[in-house]
Amino acid sequence: MLSYVKRLLTNTCPCCNDPLAHEHHPLGYVKSCARGHYKEETFSYLGVRIVYKDLE
Numbered sequence: 784m785l786s787y788v789k790r791l792l793t794n795t796c797p798c799c800n801d802p803l804a805h806e807h808h809p810l811g812y813v814k815s816c817a818r819g820h821y822k823e824e825t826f827s828y829l830g831v832r833i834v835y836k837d838l839e
């Protein structure tokens with residue numbers, strides 16, 4: 784669990800360890816793996832974070 788949290792904080796894909804791409808949008812930002820393993824949408828104004836994972 785600790786290593787998993789550390790990986791999230793370092794902004795790398797939990798599956799392939801590639802750096803996550805950051806994309807800002809009006810409501811917050813998106814972090815995603817270029818290979819489609821992982822996607823995280825943060826809506827700053829709502830305090831909501833949605834995580835999509837497709838770990839094989």
Ligand SMILES: [Zn+2]
Binds near residue numbers: 799
């Ligand atoms: Zn990945």
